Amino acid sequence: MSLVIRKYCAIRDGRIRVDGEAVFSYEGQDGFKKFIRTAYKHFQTDYPKFFKMDNLSKLGFLSVEILLKGEDILKLHPAEKTGIILTNASSSLEIDEKHFESIKDRGQYFPSPSNFVYTLPNIMAGEAAIRHKIKGENTVLINKYFDPELIFILVELAFKSKSLSCCICGWVEQYENNYESLLFMVEKDNNNSAEDIIFEPSNLANIYKRNNEDGRINTKA
């Protein structure tokens, strides 16, 4: 069975690319929050719940949103056969610290359910699943780096177990102003397009590397 990358989306350093082409760039140097809000507006996303999400979920949500823009995913694949497999390094550390601050002092003890629910990294996958009505398997795994081999093996095994016919997979990492995402939409190869990239570790690694290099060049310019 061979799998192909139908589409990919990368976010980093204020820049968003789809299939390697720049689709949005934010020149401001005022951090993640401003960037993600500006990007949300740029893509004319109409989803008020976005503003209630923690920063990690905002990044995950918008990454999936842009990846799936123009794709009628539920026409292409059954909802229960479309999965989400994500990796990241910091889990939900930023909102964890926020929740912790709210309970640190017993005299000012105000834990909030709307913060607490985001102290689980898989909520970002849940938010994307709700938005796109995707009902397949979803998993979040923690790894120190973007690891092409890890992503490849887990996604391939999920396809082989006959659980999936499409998978949104990759890396969504955010802590304060350090953020980075790279998502792939992966399907079985049905020879629809000669341009499709084979889903294999070396291609994942090359795409990640190219995106990082481009980022640096653009930052200097």
Place this chain on the structure above:
Amino acid sequence: MMADVYAGAENIISSLGFNIAENIANILAVNTGIVLDKSGKYSPIPLPLSVIDHHRLDELFAQNLSGEEKSVRYTMLEKMFIISIKDALRQSHIKISSSDTLIIIASTKGNIDLLQLELQNKFGRERIYLHELGRMIAAYFNNPNTPLIVSNACISGVLGIVYGERLIKSGKYKHVIVTGGDLMSEFIVSGFQSFQSLSMNPCKPFDINRDGLNLGEGCGTLILSSDPAVLAEKNPVKILGGAGSNDANHISGPSRTGEGLYLAIEQALRSSDVHAAELDTISAHGTATDYNDEMESRALSRAGLEKVPVNSYKGYFGHTLGAAGVIEAAISLQSMKRNMLFRTAGYEEHGVSQNINVISKTEEKEINTCLKTASGFGGSNAALVFQK
């Protein structure tokens, strides 16, 4: 050729004991580990919680250490993982330092207690990261592979087993050690309190008077292998397959219809090549919140599983989050090996809309095929199938 996958050598560290024998003895006696905690350590108000004996854990750990290891400091959670894995290894013949063995760790919050400055200063901030916890565990056992770390709320443990099964079936690894653990913390307790999902009494899964869950801490470990001989048992249990799903409905509430869990069960049965009629028992999630148990009853009914004896072990250990799936799978293996159905602690009067068959007394029954399910925040569900 696809390899068969066997599971065994189970360990549980919980409020009811530090190994399988202690835990099962307490389950047979219907003792609950959920007790009113007045320490103030986890909550400003007294709450029923299921907490392990930390003193015993420390002592056991100190006995285990060689001179070299004493120079490294381990957190409470890391100690729990290490002792649990060691007990599982004693019951098997696998070599954990071998490259054909992978460690899978399931945890929702890992070393989250290190957000406290005092602990952070002692262990270093880096250890808050789950991948760093994973590195510590692998290094302790000289395992050369980077552990796979699943952090998927309350289904982490079941998903860890599902991934382990797939990795062995595909031939990627010969042996996988799946360990799931989470520690009690004010972080977790205050969060669940803010959701008003905690009961002030020992929980009552599927009961008419259920009014919320109890939190627990603990660790469970299973060893999965393509070679039944390493599990040192006459008839080791097989894992046939598993699957996950998402409700795509709400991030903090279960679906009303149970559709997501139903989809996970259907897919798990399909990937296992097992029909619903073949199931002898089900180990459900059964947190004893109003919505969760009702959702599960609908999913089971929809899957045609109303008659299959089903239990929840939450009345014994509380909800141990990332550990729950592995701990409950370990008890399911015991239930199969002993051909015994264990009573659902806390269940007295049927309290869900569907007529599911909740196990109300411990009894002998031949059990060949067992379904384990889990559901959690983020709308996630998972299911897997064991067979003798």
